[in-house]
Amino acid sequence: MQAAFAAAMAGEGDGAIAGTLAGREEEGPRARTRLDIYRNNIASALVRTLEGLYPALVRLMGRDFFARVARDYARSHPPAHGRLLEYGFHLPEFVAGYEAASRYPWFADVGRLEVAWHRAYISAEAKALRAHDLAGVPPARMADLGLVLHPSCQRLASRYPVSRIWRIALEDEVPEGAIEVEGDAEWLLVVRPGAEVEVRTLEESGFAFLGALAAGRSLGAAYESACAVDPDFDLQAHLAGLLAGETFAGFRLDP
Amino acid sequence: MNDRVAASAPAGASEPNRPPPNRAGVGLKSEHYRTILETRPDIGWFEVHPENYMLEGGPPLRYLEAIRADYPLSLHGVGMSLGSCEAPPRDHLDRLKALVERFEPFLVSEHLSWSRIGDRFLADLLPVPLTREALGVMADNVARAQDHLGRRMLIENPSTYLRFEHEEIPEPEFLAELARRTGCGLLLDLNNLFVCASNHGFDPLAWLDAFALGAVGEIHLAGHAVDDADGHVIRVDDHGSPVGEEVWALYREVIARRGAIPTLIERDANLPPFDALLEEARHADRVAREASEPRAEVAAGYA
Secondary structure (H helix, E strand, O other), rough: HHHHHHHHHHOOOOHHOOOOOOOOOOOOOOOOHHHHEEOOOOOOOHHHHHHHOOOHHHHHHHHHHHHHHHHHHHHHHOEEEEEEEEOOOOHHHHOOOOOHHOOOOOHHHHHHHHHHHHHHOOOOOOOOOHHHHOOOOHHHHHHHEEEEEOOOOOEEEOOOOOHHHHHHHHHHOOOOOOOOOOOOEEEEEEEEOOEEEEEEEHHHHHHHHHHHHHHHOHHHHHHHHHHHOOOOOHHHHHHHHHHHHOOEEEOOOOO | HHHHHHHHOOOOOOOOOOOOOOOOOEEOOHHEEEEHHHHHOOOOOOEEOOHHOOOOOOOHHHHHHHHHOOEEEEEEOOOOOOOOOOOOOOOHHHHHHHHHHOOOOOOEEEEEEEEEOOOOOEEEEOOOOHHHHHHHHHHHHHHHHHHOOOOOEEEEOOOOOEEEOOOOHHHHHHHHHHHHOOEEEEEHHHHHHHHHHHOOOOOOOOOOOHHOOHHHHEEEEOOEEEEEEEEEEEEEOOOOOOHHHHHHHHHHHHHHHHHHOOOOEEEOOOEEEEEEEEHHHHHHHHHHHHHHHHHHHHHHHHH
């Protein structure tokens, strides 16, 4: 029975479940109409969930178009469990391949930023590492130091000014003049050291530096990654800025 | 008189673990977190869907902790799928148990419904055919969940929009038997009862006559939508409007029969400002007081 009901919900035909329903059709709504109520309830619950996760995309696409995209996504990507706060993280990839949105290639990255924001929002709590926590590290060993990113840290690189578009979408703020979407790439760090999620813009070299640390590489190796992007990379200033911004949760120093 | 004083006293601020007064609460929505913390409204308790707090960390858990410090809390699940042929997933039960241990809710509830088949979750409360076989499956799943949590749960009567041909047990008897077999309590949703009575053409009072009112640990009140289906009226449980007059009438009836019970105002769609929900909860408290008054006077007469 449940397999037949699920098939009907997935739009694979009502025949099998309709035959098990009570009531003569002339005395009440048709089986299909009754099943439609459940189909609508399921679709609306998932669309509402996705609207909650992607408020900027809702604004950029318009509510009706977003709902259309969300319904199509829900049909091809049904949830695997009932924790809907973890549902819909792959919508940006779906949007990237969505024919009717192909004129707006930055939609997918705005969606990725919203996923990063949401992941940071619901991530584990951790006490941030402070500069003075590193006071005991011998200067000669600094290059071997490993830094553990705060569990809320998310990184996102985009060829579009994605955080500007995102802010404008959410803040009802009309930009002065048009936004030039080409040739204005962004490297972003999303982090929630306390109660508030912060979206920070990094330089490309700083992004590479953080990426190397996130991959578990040492401070020395991360510095080299950054210098490959920008030979004038200022290690002291970047490290101090990241520490002050509560980006790390701990450190490793292998003997 | 003493009852009235007790009912209007501030919420058990210093004793959130004390059994809650038999008064009304509301569903806690994220849109209302700040208002509640800033205004500390005089309300009996709050209820949340535990699935919305099965998180590693973050503001939702911080807010819930702050609100729980001042108010009793109920966990009302929508994701356990107790009516599924399969047992509730271990990881879901573990996550729920962690929330129960952390927030010490005074009630934990779920539904007579299913939502899961294999690794697919159907995001609605789907109808269970009321057969002896389904009762057996449901009873096993409720027993498993209660064993895992180490506490009693309440099971709620759902809104349904269809029925199955070969059903063998009327819904109130099904729930009574479920409670008898598993020791679970019942959550009586009067909006769902009204919606089902209208959709399936039965008398809600007769349904109540057959229902195990003694096992009820909580009442839900909500609004629903009235839609057209092939020229017939169909009522859809959407929690999108204030509680309707017919549902208030059923509430009066149940309180007159059973006395006051913790009662929840549920609202999930077209969310109004918190004050509107607070006013509905106060209305529920007034209705409950008036409906249980004759009984109180009789009792006083013999004192």
